[in-house]
Amino acid sequence: MGAAGSGFGSGSGSGRRRAPSMADVAREANVSGQTVSRVSNGRDNVDAATRDRVLAAMSKLGYRPNSAARALRTGRFxxxxxxxxxLSSFGNMRTLDAITTAASAAGYSLTLIPVPHPTKGELSVAFDRLADAAVDGVILVLEAHLFDESEVELPDGLPAVIIDASGDERFPGVDTDQAHGARLAVQHLLDLGHETVWHVAGPDRSYSATRRRDAWAATLAEHGASAPPVLEGDWSTEAGYELGLELAANPAVTAVFAANDQMALGVLRAMHETGRAVPGDVSVVGFDDMSESSSFWPPLTTVHQYFGEVGRRSVEALLHEVEAGERRANSLVDVELVVRxxxxxxRR
Structure with missing residues (x-):
């Protein structure tokens, strides 16, 4: 006959280990059960050394807080x-990274649902999935024109923040100051002495692209410069290259403002291949300030976006509504022109 099980919390017959409890963690960390509860619920009224001891005990024992029970006690998940x-764009990935960091620091987990084609049906499905996942609020990082056209209402009582939004007062919005960034780019080129600035725009359905295009045209008009025809791309390097070949074939082109750095990179390649020197023959400005932009050849003059600040503010605004029940006003994050x-x- 085999020996009786003697491990921690072994059950009769099944051989399974009993899941560690809050009381087990309290004994291991030599603290009260109330202190373990506070740490589990993300409360800040526990000193750092005690919190570290409790977290170490949780890790050692493999303790997992019961999120359902905690939600019943606190009213929050x-x-x-x-x-x-x-998920493919540089800006969205940087923003998501900042959202994840800020949420984790506040003691919140994250459920990500990509919606490649935000139609009314797909957004409704996404909201249903979030309801099943039991979330306290939602951050939407969507192309605003598509969001408006879908006419989708958020579930009643679900706090929401929209990034890259059109200023819909129903929801707090956080965004980069797109218009100011475009004005900085165009003004820089005009100040250098260029008579006008050609624009490689993002897709018309994009709110960000529309704001940058409108500010480009307005800045030219304010300076009495004629606006050349807009060349519309899809944010990709390939689109920038194809449109750059068109621009390179036109000797009147001396300055180009591309709506993002990836398309600007394509424009640079087209200019190099066709023998148009940058910046000798054509000056090029981008928008984003990707980490690689300083290593383009030549290093790219561009508009720096603070994606980390956008992500941080979006989480801050959402949690303020979740925890305090108050909506924040819309927030614009400033930009900076980086001249390279x-x-x-x-040339004269």
């Missing part, structure tokens, strides 16, 4: 949902 239009070697005065 300590979870945020994120619905995102695309891809721009210069035109």
């Amino acid at each position: 300590r979870s945020i949902g994120v619905i995102m239009f695309t 070697q891809s721009t210069a005065p035109p």
Whole structure:
């Protein structure tokens, strides 16, 4: 006959280990059960050394707080949902990274639902999935025109923040100051002496692209400069290259403002291949300030976006509504023009 089980919490017959309890963690950390509860619920009224001891005990024993029971006690799941239009863009990935960091620091987990085609049906499905995941609020990172057209209402009582939004007063919005960034780019090129600035725009359905295009045209008009025809791309390097070939074939082109750095990179390649020197013949400005932009050849003059600040503010605004029941006003994050070697005065 085999020996009786003698391990921690072994059950009769099944051989399974009993899941560690809050009381087990309290004994291991030599603290009260109330202190373990406070740490589990993300409360801040526990000193750092005690919190570290409790967390170490949880890790050692493999303790997992019961999120359902905690939600019943507190009325919150300590979870945020994120619905995102695309995961492929530089800006969205940087923003998502900042959202994840800020949520984790506040003691919240994250549920991400990509919605590649935010139609009414797909957004409704995404909201249903979030309801099943039991979240306290949602951050939407969507192309605003598509969101408006879908006519989707958020579930009643679910706090929401929209990033890259059109200023819909129903929901707090956080965004980069797109218009100011475009004005900085165009003003820089005009100040260098270029008579006008050509624009490689993002897709018309994109709110960000629309704001940048409108500010480009307005800045030219304010300076009495004619606005050349807009060349519309899809944010990709390939689109920038194809449109750059069109621009390179036109000797009147001396300055180009691309709506993002990826398309600007495509424009640079087209200019190099066709023998148009940058910045000797053509100056190029981008928008985003990707980490690689300083290593383009030549290093790219571009508009720096603070994606980390956008993500942090979105989480801050959402949790303020979740925890205090108050909606924050819309927030615009400023930008900065970073001047590098891809721009210069035109040749005379």
